[in-house]
Amino acid sequence: MRTAATRSSRLLGLCALGAVGFNFPLITLWDRSVTVFGVPLMALALFAGWAVLIGAAAWIVERGPDDAGASAPTESAEP
């Protein structure tokens, strides 16, 4: 049952995950002098992780029901 509330909590969880994963000290785990495909690990980890975060957000947001969100009220809709 995908409701707007589920979406909010998932996004919230993702945000918390990102906040923890992209901050010290966890982020220093990637800080090694290693290269992957020629790219230093730290840079790669940051960008790849970022892309994963974005992808996860897209998945959460686009898969949900197209809820009847409120449009910005026009003049005539003002009660």
Next chain:
Amino acid sequence: MSAKHVLIADDEVNIVISLEFLMKREGHRVSVARDGDAALEAIRRERPDLVLLDVMMPGKSGFEVCQAVRADDSLAAVKILMLSAKGRDTDIAKGQALGADAYMTKPFSTRELADKVREMLG
């Protein structure tokens, strides 16, 4: 109980009819006034034993009539029973403060009214 003279002061025709019937059934002599001024004049002229006094009347209101009667010592023997559609505590208190002997709210119970009248007339 001897026959007494009761004055009915009310502007509503049908209420007067019913009160008249009721009082006559009780064996009293009845006269009628249809507004406050007529009521006061009738009280002074006829000196009834009891007045069934409606509050909302054209001309003088029942409160004013009551006050005028009580201000007149010669009318001290006249009993006053006030009748009104207004039943708030303030109105009842006002009536009693002005010297009414009793206050009943409309719609009234005919039995209660008859009992009260009997009580007041002794």
Next chain:
Amino acid sequence: MHTLPLALVLGASFAYLLLLFTVAWWADRRASAGRSVIGNAWVYALSIGVYCTAWTYFGSVGRAAASGLWFLPIYLGPTLAMLLAWSLLRKMVRIAHTHRITSIADFVASRYGKSRTLAALVTLIALVGILPYVALQLKAISSGFALLAGTQGANSAQGTPWWLDTTFVMALLLAGFTIAFGTRHLDASERHEGMVAAIALESVVKLLAFVAVGVFVTWSLFDGPGDIFARAAADRSLAPLLGLTGSSGGEARFAGGQWFALTLLSALSVLFLPRQFQVMVVELVDERHLRRATWAFPLYMLLINLFVLPIALGGLLHFGRGGADPETFVLSLPLAGGHPWLALLAFVGGLSAATGMVIVEAIAVSTMVCNDLVMPIVLGSGRHTSDLSRLPLQIRRVVIVLLLMLGYLYFRIAGEAYALVSIGLISFAAVAQFAPALIGGMYWKGATRAGALAGLVAGFALWAWTLLLPSIAKSGWLPHGFVADGPFGITLLRPEQLFGLTGLDSLTHALLWSLLANIGLLVAVSLARPPAAREVAQALRFVDVFRSDRQAGGTATVRWRAQATLAELRQLAARFLGAEPAERLFAEYAQRSGARRIERIVLDAQLVRHVETQLAGAIGSASAHAVVATVVEEEPLGPSDLLRLLDEASQVRALNRQLESLDRLKDDFISSVTHELRTPLTSIRAFAELMRDDPDMATAQRQEFLGLVVAETERLSRLVNQVLDMAKLEAGHGQWRREAIDLRELIAHAVHTTSELFRERGAVVTVEQPDEVRPLMADRDRLLQVLLNLLSNAAKFVPQDGGRVRITLSTDARGATIEVQDNGRGVPPEQQRLVFEKFRQGGDASNRPQGTGLGLPISRRIVEHFGGHMWLRSTPGQGACFGFELPWTHDTVGDQS
């Protein structure tokens, strides 16, 4: 190094700006034709890209060249913030749209009881805080321009007088451009469709240009990313840039804190920068667009940042450390690589980024200054007799110019000392001060105005002390000892090591102290004193905005304001919105509320609130509230609301006052109705009891009594129906039909219906009417009701056996007039007015015929519903003439044909 002809650079720049302007103009045209181009989630997401300014273009590269990956948190923060967009931002949007909030200052002020002081403070903080950011854009463009056109050295910022300084000229041009962009007309909702379209385009241009340069550097200048990184790793001075530790600004042990501070700061900024609020909240057309933006905008940031590190490293490798200013690598590398056109494209991209920021920011800030700073003062001074509809626009134009001039001033004073990124972060820290008051206000009902005020003042003061002043000092405008040793040598107050806290870089240090004080005071002062009545209502509205929207009608409380005159409100609206828009506003409202004509609009809390909301769009909610309050005498909240609010002595007193006045108003009507209802009930009961208690009552007597009972029952139900009728009419819930009515036929019908009545009284009825009458559009049953009422009244008052009633029908171009003249006693002048009031009955009591006293008021209501009016003409002793006129055409809403 190659350079480009000055004319070419200028020409390209102007051409691009012209393109932006054209797009904006086109989008505005489409919008007014009803075919908006920006009602699209992608456009919305792109418009948020205005977050990436010349800072991204030049500053990030510079930062990456100095500290490697430390440029990234500024984009990670907003990514995380966008993940919260669905909850936090959506709540902000819902609140803003519900309350017609058009700026951050409005938002904060509105939440805390529509406080003008708060609005002014927030505006001031925004204005001052944004100056470094504007300076940053100017600096970036000017250095880029200088590099590209080769005017470096010949025109350095410090050497030349300011009126010849290209940066100054550019600032003026930008101001003019912004004015043309955003102050052509006043929009009540403060939306600028053209601007949004232009910004979205500008985001695309930025991205493409930067990526183009990145691709060039990575694969043309070098052999791919692997090549760049390998060579960087081999260079000992560059290797640290590839990692995190060892490249931060402050001490290593605080690196985590600094990283976090940057992330937090940028997360807050993406929400609270005035331009961000403008594009994300004010310009949002559909809440569903937020979903797309949640990931699309972070994706945009990722793409535009992908090549920052390669470009930075590439530049360092190519030019060597100190060979060229890293901030302009994005221009110098293409130039060095023999691709001046690419450099031009990059410059246009950078120009694009800068102008986008300046336009939106200047528009947003000028709106705030106009609505929340200047207009309240203008209105407060009382000099507002003339038409004020042009004033807001003029104020905004002045503010835009002022903003750019002040930005230029800051650039001259402090611009040289800092790198671009550092300058920008100063602005970020300023707007971050809004966060506690705003977010706290949205989620904590206990946040009070006093708390917000205290927090903002403290936060702003500390920000100024720890960031703004040092930036000015370090440029040489204050004695250097100020920063190093503290003011007057008081080391405890050293701006960058306040109270002895050392080891942090200046930004983290400033952020720590300012947010600490801000949040601390917000919480402490809010808890110390309970909020005022109006604040709590607003708090409920804001925090519970989702909940109350699910109930019918939006906001759960409506304040009652009495004693506003319609005319004054119309005047007010005309003064601030312009005569025509105001007229439209009221006409629309009249239609919707069923009043049909503007003069007939019922004055109630809804209307007043509606007017206030519309005005808020033009002059800000704090000003609108103040202005409407001068017209209206405000009554405090109603009883049900007060039960939910804290109990202050003044509130209790207000409640009593209001109850008393309501009591008095209702007393009359209710006592009349109850009296009228009890009277027939009394006789019904009395007769019924008399019959019950006397089983031997004579049949004739019983029949008489029963007849009276029946008659009284009928009277009672007539009364009840009329009271209901009256109530429905007054509440506007009556059902009205519209049909063509033949008035001659209607009169004939009415006379026929009452013929028995007149025959009993021995009265004669005559009718005078034209032979042909055009049909009238109205409700036939209701009009018949009116006629019957008038006729039966006449029948009651004509003398017995000699009564004459004359009905006259006459028509003219405007409408039809019907008069009923009787030869009764007439109505004395002092009673003529009373006749149409509820429950008053004419004549004297002794021979007053049966009636309810509601007939005439209802008849008048009916006539007025159809746009007519009713009157009484009478001379005592010479009868009475009741008449009414009905126009042929009228506007009604809600009638069924």
